[in-house]
Amino acid sequence: MNILDWKDIYDSKVVSAKEAIGYIKSGDRVVTGHAAGEPTYLIDTLVDNYEMYENVEICHLVSLGEGKYTRPEMKGHFIFNGFFLGAGTREAVAQGYANYSPGFFHEIPKLFRTELPVDVALVMVSLPDKHGFCSFGTSSDYTKPVADSAKIVIAQVNEFMPRTFGGNLIHVRDIDFIVEHSEPILEQQPAKVSILEQKIGKYCSTLIKDGDCLQLGIGSIPESVLPFLWDRKDLGLHTEMASDGIVDLMLAGIINNKRKKVEPGRSVITFVMGTRRLYDFIDDNPEISMNPVDYVNDPVTIAKNDNVVSINSCIQVDLMGQVASESIGLRQFSGVGGQVDFVRGAAMSNGGRSIIAMLSTAKGGTISRIVPFLDQGAAVTTSRNDVHYVITEYGIALLKGKTLKERARALIKIAHPKFRQELREEYERRFLEPYEYAPAVRRSVKETAEE
Known part of the structure; x- marks a missing residue:
């Protein structure tokens, strides 16, 4: 029996980008790699040849690219269906010539295997190793599961893509068409943290203890916490997303994952998004375990770790504790992402805590959050039943276990001072008692222990 060497298999699948995208047919559902794993060369080639197609559906979550396929002139050729919106896709949905589909991040791979079967996966991978395995590098998330289930897999092989450990590999025999094109992968610079956000980060850090297992969401608020963790010991990391902030904490041994129950000794991540420094850090690093999102973000998996601390941000919180994180009224701004996955995973974790952190105002201080x-029309991302702590630059509000009156009072105390009076007036209308009335203090076991 003649058994081909993997290199022969690889060579037999190498084609030009133009030839590869020729296997995409009108009406196909095409799912592209995620965040820094976006196969930019393949997507640019697809867009450059848009007149070849009619009604090709393009799906993804976070994109760092320009989203050229959402432009008005692409109408009739491509239709974008996003599960998380960003700068390159938000306006297209707002103008009605693109779509948004809600869904918890950990359920996205299942959606692409069932209700939304994938015709073509466009992905980016590393160079193959000596056994013929390529790595999805920065993005396992839904990218790896989609490549496992799609009818056709087209891979951009890029020497700049790092190789990462974990469940994040694909053998060349499982790729249908290989396009060799190396270029620097997309980067996102660290978020600039304001003085007020530093205050929020400090408040958040008071709820983080030695040995806790962290999840950090996207943006400057979660990033603001990291500088206040230098005196902690034996922190763990089990997170949807990681950025440059983890590098120094891991190098210093502050994040060492010693006390974790799920993959002790390794940081478990589903995608990274940052600068080349981060990408070089995760490359061939046995302390990093990159895995699909239906494993990493599954609340049951998260809860297997003790003392999970989940930190995410939002757009608005109402006086009942309902959290809107993805839309501004009817305008879809981003997506659910993994916020609810980790809020619930933390709640199920022994000793777990979830934090929703935000600046108290928006639009230069003119609007209260x-x-x-x-x-009107805003989606409730995290329900009032799930919310644990809410933090602004004015302090910490513990909502779990509190009555509606107690929740409202706690939130008014951490609102911006110039909006507190109107919030107090709403309190009095709603609860039919003066805000100045001082009810009996009901302290929780948690609060008593913290004192």
């Missing part, structure tokens, strides 16, 4: 009612 703590509001009597969410904007």
Whole structure:
């Protein structure tokens, strides 16, 4: 029997980008790699040849690219269906010539295997190793599962893509068409943290203890916590996303994952998004375990770790504790992402805590983020039943186990001072008692222990 060497298999699948995208047919559903794993060369080639197609559906979550396929002139050729919106795709959905589909991040791979079967996966991978395995590098998330289930897999092989450990590999025999094109992968510079966000980060850090297992969401608020963790010991990391902030904490041994129950000794991540420094750090690093999102973000998996601390941000919180993180009124801004996955995973974790952190105002201080009612049409991302702590630059509000009156009072205390009076007036209308009335203090076991 003649058994081909993997190199022969590889060579037999190498084609030009133009030839590869020729296997995409009108009406196909095409799912592209995620975040820094976006196969930019393949996507650019697809867009450059848009007249070849009619009604090709393009799906993805976070994109760092320009989203050229969402431009008005692409109408009739491509239709974008996003599960998380960003700068390159948000306006297209707002203008009605693209779509948004809600869904918890950990359920996205299942959606692409069932209700939304994938015709073509466009992905980016590393160079193959000596056994013929390529790595999805920065993005396992839904990218790896989609490549496992798609009818056709087209891979851009890029020497700049790092190789990462974990469940994040594909053998060349499982790739249908290989396009060799090396270029620097997309980067995202660290978020600039304001003085007020530093205050929020410090408040958040007071709820983080030695040995805790962290999840950090996207943006400057979660990033603001990291500088306040230098005196902690034996922190763990089990997170949807990681950025440059983890590098120094891991190098210093502050994040060492010694006390974790799930993959002790390794940081478990589903995608990274940052600068080349981060990408070089995860390359061939046995302390990093990159895995699909239906494993990493599954609340059951998260809860197997003790003392999970989940830190995410939002757009608005109402006086009942309902959290809107993805839309501004009817305008879809981003997506659910993994916020609810980790809020619930932390709640199920022994000793777990979840934090929703935000600046108290938006638009230069003209709008309060703590509001009597969410904007009309706004989606409730995290329900009032799930919320644990809410933090602004004015302090910490513990909502778990609190009555509606107690929740409202706690949130008014951490609202911006110039909006507190109107919030107090709403309190009095709603609860039919003066805000100045001082009810009996009901301290929780948690609060008593913290004192």
